[in-house]
Amino acid sequence: MTRFNMPVRRPPHRGAGRPAGRLVALLLATVLIGTAGQAGAFAVGDDAALNAPAVEKTDPGATPAPEEAAPVPAPEETQSTPAPEQAEEAPEEAPAKAPAPKAARSQVAPLSVPAPGANEAVITVKVGGDRTGSAAASNLAGVKLRLHDGDANNLGAARTEAWATCTSDAQGDCSFRVPDTQNRGANRDRRFWVVASSAPEGWYLNSPLVTSGVNEYRFRTGANLRSGNTYSSRVDFMNDASYSIGSWLLNASASDSSGTWQTSRMNPQLPLTCETGLKVALILDLSGSVSSDLGNLKKAANGMVDSLAGTGSSIALFTFADIAPRSSGADGRNYASMAIDTGTNRKTIKDRIDAYATGGGTNWDQGIWQVANDAAKYDLAIVVTDGQPTFYGPSASGPGNATRFIENERAIFSANALKAKGTRVLAVGVGEGIKGNPANLRAVSGVSGYASGGNANEADYFQADWNQLAGVLSSVAKGATCQADIDITKHTHAYGTSGPVQGGAGWGFNATATQGKLSRTGTQQTNSSGQVSYDLGFSSPTGTSEVTLTETMSTAQTRDGWDLTKITCTVNGTNVPVSSPNAKISVTAGDQVDCTFLNTQTLKPGLTIEKSAWDTPTSAGLENARELPDGGSVPSGTQITWKYLVTNTGQTKLTGIAVVDDQLAANAVSCPGTVLDAGKSMTCTASGPVTAR
Template sequence: MKNFDIARHFGNQRGRRAAAFATAGVLAAGALLAVPAAAQAETIDWAPADPSDSAVSLLATPTTTDVVVSARIAYQRAPIVDVDNPAYLEGVTFELFEPAGNAPGAATGYTCEIPAGALDCTISIPDTAPGGANAGDRFYVVMTSAGDNATPITELRTGTSSEPFTRRSYPGLTAPAVGGQTLAFPSQGTGEQLNSLVTAATLDNPTLDPSCVTSERLSLATQLDLSGSIDEQQRTQYREALEALVVSLEGEAVDLTVSTFGSSSPVAGRAGGPFALDTDAGLDAALDAIDSYVRPVSGATQQTNWDLALRKVADYSTTFDALLVVTDGAPNYVSNSAGTGGQEVFGSRVTIASLEQAVFSANAVKAEGTRILAMGVGTGVDGRLADNLAAISGPIEGSDYFQGAWSTLAADLQAAVSPLVCVSPVTATTYVTDVSGENPVATDGFTVGAATSAVSAGTATVTGDNPQVTGADGNPTGTADWAVSFSDADATATLTVTQEARAGLTLTGSSFTVTHADSTTTTGTGGSPLVIPGLTRGDRVAVSFTNAPAVDAATFRVRSVVEGSAADAVPDSTTFSVTYTVNGVAAATPLTVRADGTIVDAPVFEVGDVVVLTQGAQPAISGVEWGPVPPAQTITLTDAAQLVTFVNTATAVGPTPTPTPTSTTLPTPSPSPTSGMLPATGSEATAWPFLGGAAALLLGAAVFMVSRRRAARHS
């Protein structure tokens, strides 16, 4: 396995920086380099150069140690090499902190600031001569300010792509302070601490006015993670969530470009667009693209390459208003030197370098005015693992980066994108409790609708099927969803959501939670219709309707059992279909029962309803002969659930019995002639043919028996 060549790719800026250390004399060979966290120091021989090339201070005195901290915000390694760009660095400050376990503790007051046009600054540590207060001490370097245009990165997470659980204080820990020495920071680490030899910072995420403010089309790009950690069920949820996002933008002035990433980007040419989502053709093309792009990838397992995914967007022929990055882990690959594919840094592990290179590429995207929305989904990016997402987007959860689960990805994606297009996503979920009103369960089959009124300015239009049936058309269990599209950025509206009554159930209450763009919430309760006032663009609405069995509700239960000599030959998994009518009206969905007698609960109806149940024909099973199909059964529902049992008889089918062969009486042989008498003419010749005929008869019987057994085996 070929590892990333750090020296070849990052070593050129070290040479430039090294040359700047020499002033009136040349540093002694073996000057120590600072190493992030616990990595080992290394020795480098520096060459003399003009000190005006750098902001490095003069050589440390015998009682001090200088730490020269290099930083980059604008940085490009591939395909164009531009690693010494000082853009955005003016005013970036660093300070040394005392260690407190594996993290920075108390501030020391030892600081530096990068001046205009420089790439680094120098922190001087006093009292580092033998016996001095700081002799041999190590310090955490902390970026205390990233200047006017960026945000410091204080922590990153390394490990595996799907489990990046190792916390790294960033940029790390210096080497021991020794009087008279100058330390370059950061220097190269090992393993997961391999780095870019410069300290990164997160360029500020551009602000973006929504389309209803600008009255312009929104250019939206997506980069979709197709790494091998996504399983088949997650892939289905992925596809459905992306398709739901596209449908929620139907009719909006959005041009959608879709691309993918794994070890490289795009993956196997899976990229397309732009698709105009306010046209039928564009909407259909976008849905078709998503369906084909998210399918499994053949060949080698796909890794996670944020660097190239972001760099491809930065290098695209046109710029975008926003970029949505969807990922389930952390990056363990970086772009190759040509910018045409990906390569590992340290095996399949997530490293500081693979994260830093992603930050630099994200900064290039943001420098073009493109806002990045980083959506993390699954266990690889939840909780504190958001540090990596924030590093490529920005520090604000719910605005720069988002975290969710595969099961909620549809709502999470809509929440991330809807503020850009003056859309408010609405989700309604219908629940049914037990008879005591406890244990609510999301339940399909309820008809729900949404409408707007009291719109303060412009229009507020409900998009999506209206009304809908919860759980239908690919919606998660018990849910329906819409979007309210505002034509005026400052408009408010009243939203009304209804649930139609359902036989045998009583609506016991409803509630709503509105999550605003600033993450504050508004809640309320009611019935049906449920009225939600003051809705604005970017709000996210979650509605719940709770139902319970009515007082006069009734139901029944059904099972099938198998008896008879061949009952054991019928697999427990064998199923029978039971259709039924209620007061003469056929149920839309039959009940499926198993041969092992498992009881199946029917839907809820009302006391007094007459139910006729009919079991369908039994399935053919080798070696089993079924008795008649059990007769239909009629019951009248009461307040107690009745159990209906269908009894099926299974009889063993044996092989056809072998017929008994007919016995043959042989003639009595002639007595042997007595001594001295001639034998009868031909007596010895006639005995052997007779015995041969008997043998042939016995052989024929044996062949007949074998044939019967073969026939029985293959019947």
């Protein structure tokens, strides 16, 4: 087992500092006492006492004693009941003391843990479900655990004997009765790995969990396994062996655990009706690491408020850092649920978000628990965090700069309590600090991660960059309130230009839907950016509709040579097949549809020339000259002037124009220019003698 190499400094503002003189005394006490203190003990259900008649406890790495150690009755252990937790600002943790010896176990074990029989030892694991207080979780029945062989670093094969499998009972106890543990027995002092194999209906297992070291959620039993003894997960092999001296956390390991096996509740679904709006809890991580992206966090949170506007929804604001809320002032306090659409509430909520500041560590446990412990009930809770949990509990227990199993376990128990109230929990990990394995986000929300092209309504957890957060929260809000967004962008490729550009205003579109209600009807015109948008509202979060998008060009656009040449569409960022002359797309509540319509201008050239003869020897006399009629005659050799009316009858500008008359010399015709815009005309002239033929 790898322990953190250096003592970890806990935040001094938690009030755990001590005078130097007392610190020396505490260090001395630690040397004398050793590491027996169980700093992370976590009570489960009503079983406050440890579940063994007489349990042998030795250092897990110690060499087994050669002789049988007979059980010796021990004084009864007592455990205090945790004080009720505060709904808002948690009390500060009392200054830590040097580790004290563990209390002896009770001689009388609860009926749920069997007493070891002849030549037997019992390994018992406590299994927890929902958090019920500041340091307690309910018992969870139906979790199946199994013993595996293996060495210190590698998991071996599962044992196939019946005694190597257990299922937790109503008291949350899962007990293995291991035979042949007498002196020289085959299983004496054998070490096993405890691994979960299945969860009861409505729950799911979590392995791995992301920590600062080991990730696979499994635990190896201690060095001793001897007949007549019971070995408990909360004391002998799964518990937190770290301890505090002043503001220092010593002997910490990534595998430190509360001693209570975690399992996650399945995530509840949202209400199947969309008529009354949602009650939303927005849980924001305001730890110090968020500071450089606080602007993005506020923008995204405010955008979510805007996306919920008009739906009859309400929103409550919760914050956390190393404690929850982050502070009691406007820069970090919680705010009770407020209806978004009433009066100026929308602005009030956004102003509150804009006042938030950052500072401190990351305590998922307490951030989520404050919502579970709230008297109000929420349909949807959205946890936005930029990092893994490094603290737990109301007084910020934990290393502060590393993640262990215990920080995750406590967050899972709190999330279970929130889900037990019927609240759907969405976890959004944002930024570099929580990229990679999403196991911890999954553990506090549900089993389905969001993938590009997926529907936000079907996802339990998300991972995004900071610049994507606003889109993620908007999609979540739209989906949760039974809406889909449809955005159209017009691109145009004008004749003679190098490529398409975003079109401007004045392009018309129609949209129809087989189900749901569109926010706009009739022909809609693009704005100055060439865009038009629709909202599609459903009566159910599972609503689906076929949407048809059609472009309607004006007479002038058609005359100018514009034609629809390509349509491309994506749904939630993934391309979907569409074809001209319209786009037909299947749309579900929560979808984000983006379509681009490309129009290309194709211009046809055209030119006419009208020739006339005039009775003047040069073009200078044309003003007073008489036009000679078609078919008329003049004496051979008469000098006359010809006029050529050149007209551009096409759709495009003509360049390089030159008129050549095959009855005259090649350069006889003179024109005022060589360029004609569409619809324009010019008169060219030539003079010469009439020759009889």
